[in-house]
Amino acid sequence: MENNGDLLLFLGRWHPLLVHLPIGMLIMAFVLALLSRKKAYSSLAPAVSITLLFGATAAVVASVTGYLLSLSGGYDVRTLSLHQWVGISTALVSVLCWLLYRKPVDTRDVFYRIRKGRFAVLGLMLALLGIAGHFGGTLTHGDGYLVEALPAPMRKLIGWQPEVVTIENVQEAAVYAAIIQPIFRQRCQSCHGTKKQEGELALHTFEALIRGGETGQAIVAGDTLGSELYRRLTLPEGDEDRMPPKGRTPISDHQIRLIAWWIDAGAPNDKLVKEMAQPEEIQPILLGLEGGDTKTALGKEPVLTYEDIPPVKQEVVDKLLAKGMTVVPVAENKNQVIVSAINYPAFSDGDAELLLELGANIAQLKLGGTQITDAALKHFGKLAGLRQLHLENTAITDEGIAYLKDCGQLWYLNLVHTGVTDKGIQVLNQIPGLRTLYLYETAVTPNGIAALVQAAPELKIDTGNYQLPALPSDTVVY
Amino acid sequence: MDKLLKEAQEAELRAITRRHFLMECVAGVGGLALGSMLGGCMGARSSSGSLASRLPHFPGRAKSVIYLHMAGAPSQLELFDYKPELQKLHNQLCPQSLLEGKKFAFIRGTPKMLGPQATFRQHGDSGAWISDLLPHFSTVADEVSFLKAVHTDQFNHGPAQLFMHTGHARLGRPSIGSWVTYGLGTENSNLPGFVVLTSGGKTPDAGKSVWGSGFLPSVYQGVQCRSHGDPVLYISDPEGMDRDMKRKAIDAIGAVNREEYATYKDPEILTRIAQYEMAYKMQVAVPEVMNINNEPEYIHELYGTQPGKESFANNCLLARKLVEQGVRFVQLFDWGWDSHGTGADTALDLGFRNKCREIDRPMTALLLDLKQRGLLDETLVVWGGEFGRTPMQENRDNKDMPFAGRDHHPDAYTIWMAGGGVKQGVSWGETDEIGFSAVNGSTSVHDVHATMLHLLGFDHEKFTYEFQGRPFRLTDVEGNVIRALV
Numbered sequence: 001m002e003n004n005g006d007l008l009l010f011l012g013r014w015h016p017l018l019v020h021l022p023i024g025m026l027i028m029a030f031v032l033a034l035l036s037r038k039k040a041y042s043s044l045a046p047a048v049s050i051t052l053l054f055g056a057t058a059a060v061v062a063s064v065t066g067y068l069l070s071l072s073g074g075y076d077v078r079t080l081s082l083h084q085w086v087g088i089s090t091a092l093v094s095v096l097c098w099l100l101y102r103k104p105v106d107t108r109d110v111f112y113r114i115r116k117g118r119f120a121v122l123g124l125m126l127a128l129l130g131i132a133g134h135f136g137g138t139l140t141h142g143d144g145y146l147v148e149a150l151p152a153p154m155r156k157l158i159g160w161q162p163e164v165v166t167i168e169n170v171q172e173a174a175v176y177a178a179i180i181q182p183i184f185r186q187r188c189q190s191c192h193g194t195k196k197q198e199g200e201l202a203l204h205t206f207e208a209l210i211r212g213g214e215t216g217q218a219i220v221a222g223d224t225l226g227s228e229l230y231r232r233l234t235l236p237e238g239d240e241d242r243m244p245p246k247g248r249t250p251i252s253d254h255q256i257r258l259i260a261w262w263i264d265a266g267a268p269n270d271k272l273v274k275e276m277a278q279p280e281e282i283q284p285i286l287l288g289l290e291g292g293d294t295k296t297a298l299g300k301e302p303v304l305t306y307e308d309i310p311p312v313k314q315e316v317v318d319k320l321l322a323k324g325m326t327v328v329p330v331a332e333n334k335n336q337v338i339v340s341a342i343n344y345p346a347f348s349d350g351d352a353e354l355l356l357e358l359g360a361n362i363a364q365l366k367l368g369g370t371q372i373t374d375a376a377l378k379h380f381g382k383l384a385g386l387r388q389l390h391l392e393n394t395a396i397t398d399e400g401i402a403y404l405k406d407c408g409q410l411w412y413l414n415l416v417h418t419g420v421t422d423k424g425i426q427v428l429n430q431i432p433g434l435r436t437l438y439l440y441e442t443a444v445t446p447n448g449i450a451a452l453v454q455a456a457p458e459l460k461i462d463t464g465n466y467q468l469p470a471l472p473s474d475t476v477v478y
Numbered sequence: 479m480d481k482l483l484k485e486a487q488e489a490e491l492r493a494i495t496r497r498h499f500l501m502e503c504v505a506g507v508g509g510l511a512l513g514s515m516l517g518g519c520m521g522a523r524s525s526s527g528s529l530a531s532r533l534p535h536f537p538g539r540a541k542s543v544i545y546l547h548m549a550g551a552p553s554q555l556e557l558f559d560y561k562p563e564l565q566k567l568h569n570q571l572c573p574q575s576l577l578e579g580k581k582f583a584f585i586r587g588t589p590k591m592l593g594p595q596a597t598f599r600q601h602g603d604s605g606a607w608i609s610d611l612l613p614h615f616s617t618v619a620d621e622v623s624f625l626k627a628v629h630t631d632q633f634n635h636g637p638a639q640l641f642m643h644t645g646h647a648r649l650g651r652p653s654i655g656s657w658v659t660y661g662l663g664t665e666n667s668n669l670p671g672f673v674v675l676t677s678g679g680k681t682p683d684a685g686k687s688v689w690g691s692g693f694l695p696s697v698y699q700g701v702q703c704r705s706h707g708d709p710v711l712y713i714s715d716p717e718g719m720d721r722d723m724k725r726k727a728i729d730a731i732g733a734v735n736r737e738e739y740a741t742y743k744d745p746e747i748l749t750r751i752a753q754y755e756m757a758y759k760m761q762v763a764v765p766e767v768m769n770i771n772n773e774p775e776y777i778h779e780l781y782g783t784q785p786g787k788e789s790f791a792n793n794c795l796l797a798r799k800l801v802e803q804g805v806r807f808v809q810l811f812d813w814g815w816d817s818h819g820t821g822a823d824t825a826l827d828l829g830f831r832n833k834c835r836e837i838d839r840p841m842t843a844l845l846l847d848l849k850q851r852g853l854l855d856e857t858l859v860v861w862g863g864e865f866g867r868t869p870m871q872e873n874r875d876n877k878d879m880p881f882a883g884r885d886h887h888p889d890a891y892t893i894w895m896a897g898g899g900v901k902q903g904v905s906w907g908e909t910d911e912i913g914f915s916a917v918n919g920s921t922s923v924h925d926v927h928a929t930m931l932h933l934l935g936f937d938h939e940k941f942t943y944e945f946q947g948r949p950f951r952l953t954d955v956e957g958n959v960i961r962a963l964v
């Protein structure tokens with residue numbers, strides 16, 4: 001290709017720009033032809049042929065420059081050949097369209113005689129244009145560029161699955177396979193992979209990466225600054241050796257730092273994150289890789305995830321709202337709700353029936369300060385998704401909380417200022433997920449707590465009644 | 479006659495300005511604001527799903543916030559950022575390298591270094607360094623996580639306070655309390671979603687803009703309550719005006735306002751209607767929640783409260799009561815932390831110690847009281863100032879000063895957070911040996927905001943409000959969630 005000289009390549013590089021002219025013009029020609037078939041727009045008819053003439057000329061120019069560009073190589077051969085031939089066909093068919101739509105030289109003209117089907121040919125040209133355009137886009141941006149950005153529900157419709165590895169716990173993840181390789185796959189493999197090996201470099205496997213490319217080793221284990229790959233990633237913007245090249249999505253700063261961290265640690269193929277030294281600046285980046293925003297870092301408490309469940313029954317919600325309760329989803333796209341009686345202190349046992357109808361949708365229930373009694377809790381086992389329950393400042397006693405043992409997901413229970421006693425709380429050890437229990441201002445004694453803690457060692461019990469000692473310094477005025 | 483009619487029509491047309499036209503797109507939001515301020519409608523709004531963007535992006539751990547702002551900027555070097563090296567440099571001239579390219583509010587020429595004016599010890603399992611000026615607070619060290627290298631870009635109180643509370647050093651942006659109330663609505667239909675309490679004798683330097691709603695509908699602005707006298711000015715019925723009459727008056731005004739709204743479609747009219755309604759409901763609810771007289775004696779002992787006085791202690795107790803009653807955001811300002819050393823009241827070894835004593839017991843009590851009531855799990859408590867203070871002693875007008883004080887310092891200061899899903903016992907960020915600049919874990923004000931919003935269930939990059947043709951964020955175009963804390 002060097003023998004063809006720079007001028008041809010120069011012309012070829014105009015292709016991505018010029019290619020948009022015929023696209024616009026030919027679509028315009030089609031629109032004009034379509035409209036002029038209606039009587040009201042028949043005056044547009046003469047404009048079709050001139051638009052087609054310009055469009056076809058532009059298409060031919062685009063094809064030629066495209067061919068010149070293809071000579072420079074470096075594209076996926078299969079997609080390239082598809083793009084090339086569909087593109088050339090588009091140009092040819094657009095010329096044919098022009099011949100069919102121009103003012104006939106005389107009526108014996110062969111094109112004049114077959115003009116009846118000319119609109120169909122125009123339609124064919126449009127279809128070819130679309131296909132050629134799509135392959136063109138695939139060549140520059142890589143396979144799946146378009147669908148990647150499609151919202152998930154629509155993706156499902158067309159049956160396309162993204163290759164996304166979610167990391168649950170970053171410390172348990174494999175450094176190369178789960179963190180480094182996905183970066184290469186995302187940002188490098190359209191040019192350095194199985195389809196193309198620009199500069200003879202491929203990054204789709206660990207072995208290929210170690211093998212390196214044209215200019216030698218891509219990475220030097222343990223020496224980030226001496227690694228060609230790292231040098232290319234961090235060259236100043238505008239440098240022609242910088243990777244990914246201009247026009248492609250750049251690698252983020254965090255991704256570069258992760259790569260550097262990995263190379264510095266000797267570019268291991270099989271280590272887990274927890275086996276690596278983790279400098280302070282890399283820790284937040286690693287944590288940021290963990291999927292799911294609901295993760296809690298407290299460690300002591302359970303991870304608050306909200307699974308997909310059917311939506312709430314709107315008619316029940318409406319009834320609750322009419323009474324002055326509030327019902328709010330825990331977050332957008334979640335069907336679990338927080339139900340609160342803060343504006344309806346008159347809430348009583350009769351109202352509890354309504355709650356049961358919401359079933360597993362209730363994640364958090366705030367009934368503090370209401371008229372609720374033990375009887376209302378009888379069927380709370382039906383609230384299978386209940387995680388946090390507020391019963392503070394109510395007349396609930398041991399009898400009531402005995403019913404809660406069936407609330408399998410419950411992890412927070414507030415019984416502040418209620419009638420529960422040592423005896424009653426022992427039943428709570430049957431709720432395996434229960435983590436925090438508030439018993440301030442109850443008759444529960446240290447003996448009762450000790451017994452419960454023995455049975456449920458992970459349960460954190462707070463009986464409150466905190467006092468701060470009077471210190472001499474409290475009264476010293478300077 | 480014709481002429482008069484025409485004039486009237488023209489006047490009406492003129493009243494519908496471009497601004498009104500532009501604001502019509504906001505009208506829906508104003509209406510919603512009204513909805514969210516009235517109980518129950520909130521549920522209808524969100525469960526109908528039509529405005530799902532106003533729900534948290536993901537389930538947040540915190541449901542409410544108590545923000546303790548020490549106005550004037552307390553010295554981190556006397557409270558949390560222990561610098562033994564600074565003690566060794568005490569009274570030596572500050573090296574030029576530290577001063578080059580720096581501008582200070584009052585330091586001129588070459589100041590002397592000032593060693594820590596307090597003794598430090600490590601506390602709790604987390605080993606947090608806390609000075610002896612906070613003896614009570616140090617007992618709850620393990621509940622708290624510290625950000626030790628926060629920086630701002632403002633070195634004067636007003637702009638720095640604005641930046642700390644609105645994410646911007648100039649006027650006009652909504653405060654974080656307004657953003658949070660806008661995002662989560664209010665839980666209690668009889669109380670404002672965002673309440674402000676001040677102590678220390680003055681309101682913050684930046685004025686009421688630090689709890690303003692900026693371009694958000696004004697229902698989201700903070701409502702300032704007083705801890706003595708009427709909690710809200712003019713909340714009691716005036717003499718000769720009973721509650722029924724008041725109701726009738728409000729109904730009549732409401733009818734006029736609604737008519738006005740039908741004509742001009744100004745969303746601020748809806749806000750006004752909502753505020754009249756709210757004020758009426760507050761007449762009953764606010765005096766009740768703002769009354770600390772009925773709290774038991776041991777609670778008063780715990781907080782060190784004295785009913786009837788305006789104090790930080792009273793405000794802490796009120797903050798707990800408000801959060802307990804479903805108020806979303808409680809903002810406390812305590813004035814008097816500007817320890818320049820110009821007099822005894824701003825000296826680090828005198829007035830500053832008094833301020834420490836005034837907050838030590840109440841803020842500790844607040845954490846413990848929230849905890850024993852099971853509220854701390856969902857209440858985020860944030861403590862901090864608007865900037866830090868210099869490791870150098872202030873030398874105003876290049877003269878030695880009689881009292882030990884420090885100048886404003888925007889490069890590194892300490893903020894702590896507790897509850898609301900914040901990881902416990904973490905210390906994030908570190909300053910150099912003299913506490914002058916961050917060496918790692920540098921945290922911007924935007925990072926603090928991003929983290930707070932994250933705890934409340936909001937992705938700060940998606941939590942926006944359309945204004946003047948572009949979406950605005952609390953964190954503007956910056957901010958990263960501090961992952962070590964969440």
